[in-house]
Every structure is written in structure tokens, then in C-alpha cells.
Amino acid sequence: MKLIIQIPCFNEQDSLPVTLAELPRSLPGIDLVEWLVIDDGSSDRTVEVARALGVDHIVRFERNRGLAAAFMAGLDASLKAGADIIVNTDADNQYSAASIPALIAPILRGEAQMVVGARPIGQIDHFSPVKKALQRLGSWVVRVTSGTDIADAPSGFRAIGREAALRLNVFNRYTYTLETIIQAGRRGITTQSVPIRVNGDLRPSRLVRSIRAYVTRNMWVILRIFSIYRPLSFFTMVGAVPFGIGFLIGLRWLALFLSGTDRTHIPSLILAAVLLLMGVMIWILGLVADLISVNREMLEDIRTRVRRQELAAARTGEPESGDEEPRPLSSRAA
Template sequence: MPETNQTGLQTGRQAGCQTGRESRCPQLLTHGSGSILPDIYAEFTHPHPTRLLPPIKLIIQIPCYNEENTLAITLSELPREVPGVDVVEWLIIDDGSRDRTVKVAQEWGVDHIVRFAQNRGLAKGFMAGLEASLRAGADIIVNTDADNQYCAADIPKLVAPILSGQAQIVIGARPIQQIEHFSPAKKLLQRLGSWAVRVASRTTVADAPSGFRAISREAALELNVFNEYTYTLETIIQAGQKGMAVMSVPIRTNGYLRPSRLVKSIFSYVQRSLVTILRIFITYKPFSFFMWLGSVPFSLGFLLGVRWLVLYFGGTSRSHVPSLILSAILILIGSQLWVVGLLADLLAVNRKLLEEVQLRVRRREIESGYSASQSSASQSRESQSKKNPEQP
């Protein structure tokens, strides 16, 4: 059963998984990509000794779909206190569950619940969680799974690089070779998939499919997920191509509770992952992709053309016209692919401009919405205090 604090709110912590809270002296948050809030808090060049920074809020989000059997176990190990963080809140995304998932979340005192009327997929749920967390004022967002496969006691390890300004996104790297229920084929594919993501994203992420990750507020504002299957690979490649600071930290895993719902078959997962990697790479590097792709037929056509010239001027009796025609076709195909790459690159520039506009609009909407909710809550507390004045 979940334990209850003095106010009657069920906290859902186990004694062995509680994280001690350290007292912090006021610190400065400066501008730059390393700061967890580069565009929210200004740099204090001459701070007053007693001036305190606004509290740092961490929201732990959990996408859920029919998780009544495992959600309570997961929530029981989530921390309510994390070193360097002032406020820790929980959020679940109910992806159209037909069981008691929401009821279990309410029993364990989950602070925020996002509900879908029908199942929309993991990627949609992840993005809805980010949006809700940002609107709730999260400075850092930690994503974990409802099957309790990740050790919640490692959340401080995910958050620490963001607090120190070393990273904007931190991925928890599982000990893949030590996970007993992973087959040898799955372990090999995990390594190959992570290598492909590292190449496409220009990052050093060790475990790309890991869903245990921490994201700064600014990074969450910039992320967009187009794939409807999963968010894990796409967000890493997108973050790397956008120049975000991405890093990995080793984490621990818990026991096996249920089979993966995402990986129904190895072949299907590999196929979808390859399509995702290829699609996001073309989105952000179209010119490079089509230049290399067009170079193959163009080079073959050029070599065939040289061969035809050698034979033609060599005085052979045969005309070798088919070789000349094939050479022209291949050169034309290669040239067309280069033109497509050039046009796609121009569209990519336009997409980047639109992303900048989207970022500004999203930041303004979320910040204004959060300020309005804080003002409303403050007015509600003031009204309540006036109705119930303290007795002398």
C-alpha cells in the first residue's frame, strides 16, 4: 500500500528508494546552451547575498496503456525528493487505457494526469507529456516506463548533468549484455541500432532505444516527433542535428515484469527503426543524402561513357550504342537526384525558420499559460485566507 504524508497525500515511496535532499546555497543560472533555463532566468551580475532563485521543478512523466498491474510498483519507487531540485511532481499519460490505470494513479497521489479518449501510440503520449509538463512549469522532465524496468533510484544521475549545465538531454544507458531476458539477437540489434543512431545524430549515446531520459525545459520546447511508432530514436537524432548537448549515463534495471509491447517482433522493430533513422536523417541532411545517392548512378554512367569513348575511338567494329544509352540514363538519374537534394535543402532551410517561429510561439504560449495558472492559484489562496482568517 502507498504510504501517506501528514497532509493525507499518498506519496507512493518505498523506504529503500527515498532520495535524501541536500540543502543548496543560492546559485546563478547564466545564459548559454549549458543552462537548464537559458531563456527564462537572466544572469545576475551583482546578486544580492540574500536573493534566492525561483525553485527548480522536476516532473517525472510515465506514458501508460493498460498498466494497472505494474503502475503501482513503478510509482512506489519514484522519488519525491531529488538533490538539487526543489519540487518533484509526477505525471502520467493515459493512452486510452481500458483498465484501472487512472484509478491506480489517483490512489498513489499522481499530481498530473493526461488522458486520451483512445489509444494514440507511444510517440503521441510522450509529446503530450512534454507539453503538459512544460505547462505545469517543469524545468526538467524525466521520462520513464510504467513496467518498472528502470531503477528509479538512478533519477538523480540523469538530472545531475542538466543541473550542472553539462547536457540538455541525458539518456540512461542500460547494461544490455547483462539483461537476462534479452535474446542474443536482440542484444546485437540493440548495439547496431545504437551505432546507427550515433552516426546519424553525431552523439555518443550508448543506448539509443532507452526510454529512461531527462530533458531540460529548453530542449523539450525544441523537440518535435513526427514518427507515430516511437520517440526514442527520432528525438536523439533530432537533438544531435540541432546541436543540443546530449550525453549518456549508466543506469540499473529492475526485474522482468511483462513483455515489451513496442517490440512485437524483431523484424518489425528493425524495419520501423531503419525507416525512422532514414527519414529523420533526410529531414535534417537532405543535401548530403541525395548527393551521395546521386553519386552512385552518376559515377556508373560516367564510367560507361568513358568505356564507350575508348571503344569508339579504338576503331572497334561494334557501335556499343546500348552502353551509350545506359550511360546517358544513369548520368541523368544522378543529376536529377542532385537537383532533388538541392531543392530539399532549400525546403530544409524554410523548415528551420518555421521551427524557430514555432519555438517562439510555443515558449510564449506555455510561459503565459503557466503565469496565468500561478496567478489564479495565488488569487485562490488569498481568497481562501480572507474567508478563513486566523484566530488570534
């Protein structure tokens, strides 16, 4: 059983040594533990520090591509390196490495394919009351959308089994945390949430520049993911708004007409017709999107099979077929 701990990094030369010093090199039930760093276009000495501290694998981007791309590149590199379990953690040492055994335990027992660490949000001093409330609200929305029972959806501290890693895809460029949970729920990947410990704050968050930006970004992420994975439900709810308003206006016009009013109220009738038609058109769009989602699911299954073939080819040393987009290379650190 091989476990790889992956760490997405962007200019982390100062915090990376602290994080690596806490990471384990052996764990109960695991035969081999390796470390992997994803350098997301850093302009400092992150890569040199990683090599000097004995990181086993390094994936490098020439330019900054964002946390979601770094996360997926780490999964690909970890799978190609033979990982049975992948643990993702942050380079700022936010998550306590002592919680890794608890994080991987459900996977080792065969109870889950993905496990998300639940931080004690109420006890984190550097989280403002507003941020704590938003974290809880966002996690509730994700639970409702995904049908999972994840207590801390924005948590990046998670363990992922090999099969789950093969099936995950991230379309959002901002972050992977919410999308992977919603996708897991929609694709039948069993998930669990376990309580974890956190460390002190080494630096301000680079994802949360302001509460307003954090709320806006995550709101659009959730809406986009919901429209991708539940298009019929999404467009049905959206279309119900203009249709409902148009229906009420139409009832008002009909009541006035039957009461024998002297005025024709033609503008109200036109507005009602336009809103009703708009609602029906949005519902038709939902039906089309639902049909497209079937094709997307088939393409995801094909992609999963291709990734399995790539891994099998990498293990046997055979060249990979196809003209795929070049990916960052995983290399053994010197």
C-alpha cells in the same frame, strides 16, 4: 527547481503500481517532485489506478496515438505545469528509479540539456544476442547521424531540461527515442549519456513484436530523420549510386568505342545516359530539400517562441491566442 516524472501508458493497470512504488517524491537539489501519466487510449483501469496511487497530473487520449505522441503530450503538459526538468520513464518498470539522481545530475550541474540513460545491454538476460547486436548497431548509426556520443540511443529513460523540451519536435509516429537524439545533435542541444540500472522484465515489449519488424521500422525511422535533418548529404549519397553506375557504364562504352569494336553498344550508352541523368536529378532534389530545410528550421524557431508564449500565458492565467489543434488536457488527480 521542479522535476516532473512522466510515464506514457497504454493498458498498464498491472505494471503501473510497481513502477510508481519505486519513484521518488524528493531528490537532492530538487525542491518539488511530481508525477505525470499520459494515458494513450487505454481500455483498462490505468487512469483509475494512477489516481488512486497519487499521480499529480494525468493526460488522456481518447484513442491510442502511439508512443511518440504520448511523449510529446507529456512534455507539453509538464512544461505547462512548471517543470524545470522532465524525466521520462517506462510504465513497465524497466528502468531503475534509483538511477534518477545520476540521470539529472549533468543538468543540475549545467553540463547538459538532455541526458540519456545507458542500459547495461550485455547484462540484460531477456535480450537475445541478435537484439543486443541490433541495439549496439542502431546506437552507432544514431551517433554517426547526430554527431552525439549517446551509448544507448533506443533508451527511453532520459532527463530533459526546460529549454531542450521547448525545442524538441517529433515527426515520427512510431517512437521518439532516435529522432530526439538526432534532432538534439542537429539543433545544438547538449547531450550526455550516463550508465543506469535496469529491473527485471515485467512483460514483453510492445514496440518490438519481432526482430524483423524492429529492424525494418528503425531503419526507416533513421533514413527518414536523416533525409529531414541532413537532406543535402542524404540525397547526395543516394544520387551517387545511379550516377556512379552510369559513369562506369559510360567509361566501358567509351573504351569499347575507342578500341574500334564493330558493335555500337547503343543500349549501354542509353542506360549510362539514363543513370547519369537520374543521379543529377536526385542531386537537384537534394538542393531543393536543403532549401526547404532552412524554412523548416525557421518554422521550428517560430514554434519554440509560440510555446514560450503559451507557457507564459498559462502562468499568468491569460487566454491563449490562435486556433491551434486541441491538445489533451493535463489535470490534477483527485
